[in-house]
Amino acid sequence: MLNALKKRFSVIKHDRFLRSASxxxxxxxxxxGVGILALPLLTRFxxxxxxxxxxxxxxxxxxxxxxxxxxxxxxxxxxxxxxxxANLLALAxxxxxxxxxxxxxxxxxxxxxxxxxxxxxxxxxxxxxxxxGIGLMGLYSCxxxxxxxxxxxxxxxxxxxxxAVVGLGSQLGLGWIGxxxxxxxxxxxxxxxxxxxxxxxxxxxxxxxxxxxxxxSCPRMRQVLKDYKRFPQYSVAEELSNNxxxxxxxxxxxxxxxxxxxxxxxxxxxxxxxxxxxVGGAVAQVYYSHAAEYARQGRxxxxxxxxxxxxxxxxxxxxxxxxxxAPSVFRIVFGPEWERAGVIVIMMLPWYAFRxxxxxxxxxxxxxxxxxxxLMVTLAGLILRFLPLLIVLPVAPDYATLVFAITSALFYxxxxxxxxxxxxxxxxxxxxxxxxxxxxxxxxxxxxxxxxEVIGYA
Numbered sequence: 001m002l003n004a005l006k007k008r009f010s011v012i013k014h015d016r017f018l019r020s021a022s023x024x025x026x027x028x029x030x031x032x033g034v035g036i037l038a039l040p041l042l043t044r045f046x047x048x049x050x051x052x053x054x055x056x057x058x059x060x061x062x063x064x065x066x067x068x069x070x071x072x073x074x075x076x077x078x079x080x081x082x083x084x085x086a087n088l089l090a091l092a093x094x095x096x097x098x099x100x101x102x103x104x105x106x107x108x109x110x111x112x113x114x115x116x117x118x119x120x121x122x123x124x125x126x127x128x129x130x131x132x133g134i135g136l137m138g139l140y141s142c143x144x145x146x147x148x149x150x151x152x153x154x155x156x157x158x159x160x161x162x163x164a165v166v167g168l169g170s171q172l173g174l175g176w177i178g179x180x181x182x183x184x185x186x187x188x189x190x191x192x193x194x195x196x197x198x199x200x201x202x203x204x205x206x207x208x209x210x211x212x213x214x215x216x217s218c219p220r221m222r223q224v225l226k227d228y229k230r231f232p233q234y235s236v237a238e239e240l241s242n243n244x245x246x247x248x249x250x251x252x253x254x255x256x257x258x259x260x261x262x263x264x265x266x267x268x269x270x271x272x273x274x275x276x277x278x279v280g281g282a283v284a285q286v287y288y289s290h291a292a293e294y295a296r297q298g299r300x301x302x303x304x305x306x307x308x309x310x311x312x313x314x315x316x317x318x319x320x321x322x323x324x325x326a327p328s329v330f331r332i333v334f335g336p337e338w339e340r341a342g343v344i345v346i347m348m349l350p351w352y353a354f355r356x357x358x359x360x361x362x363x364x365x366x367x368x369x370x371x372x373x374x375l376m377v378t379l380a381g382l383i384l385r386f387l388p389l390l391i392v393l394p395v396a397p398d399y400a401t402l403v404f405a406i407t408s409a410l411f412y413x414x415x416x417x418x419x420x421x422x423x424x425x426x427x428x429x430x431x432x433x434x435x436x437x438x439x440x441x442x443x444x445x446x447x448x449x450x451x452x453e454v455i456g457y458a
Contacts, residue, residue: 045175051263119255136193143199159195167191234371301424354412
């Protein structure tokens, strides 16, 4: 056993990808732990209806934030030249400022109408947090991708911990003194952008050491905008449609379904999605930082298969094994009124299994410059998830969440196939790989449900 552990650690030590991923995952695991510990307290300070307001706020913020950097931030790790990267950073920051001003004007003039359209007029006094949250998210993303370019994964991991402490601390503190639901919304905004100061200062210090921020100029910005025009042309619409595919259904459910269903759905998504998103995001950043190099060396397909299998075996399988116990866990940990959220988690298991795989390897679309295809995929996902809800909500609103979960699983399953194909996998091998993993997932999930039933009858 000891020799096996030594061998495993030796592999990690000499595997650049695993070493980088372990730094990010290690740092973000601490943030994940803080978030998990805080959730049972949050559900004592805030009601399911408060979480419904948070769901509406996050939906508005997320869809607005899709255009914040015009997706130029995601291009920062790609150029070989630091001069080009610096000018991309400048363009992304200019875009952030413009979107902050524009969103502020929209909230000032149309805030009541937005709140009414979302079905939650009570959120109107808090809509000033939209431009505030957009600004924090945009600035953080710009400087984070510069850190990704320089492979400063330790710094990124520390800022993830800062986000958890600052955001959750604000939510808990304001909830404890009774400032609800503002505390929930403000804490989320801070959670999105805390750590941006550390990243910005690091970038400035790197500039002093020769990172080429001094190379920023209007002619060079025009040139890099021309060279990377596919990002604002296609990736903005792709990101917007991708976010809308998740957030528009939540807005629909919040505005049509009576009661706190949107809040329960939001907690379920946060409970299962936060740790998965944190770890998946860490893997995505490491994968993306190396992907351009892999592509130049002709190794992109092999490395993508490796990431696929690692995510499946290390994260998806444990999630499917533990997922069936969610209702009991939610009832005990969060309180009896939150048991429904645990049932929703079971509905979402296939969705998040595919999402956990799809999210990191989706970066291959940027590496291969397949932004137009990515836009088509996400638009199809928006239609697939949105139209069935429009049909179901008027006649059977109680089934809306289940329909949302099923259509989301279908979308991410297809997306995984597309991303693997773009990475360079032959179609026959691609299907064999996915079918073999699906069979394993099914066996694990079936065994877990069987064990749960045995316990129930014991």
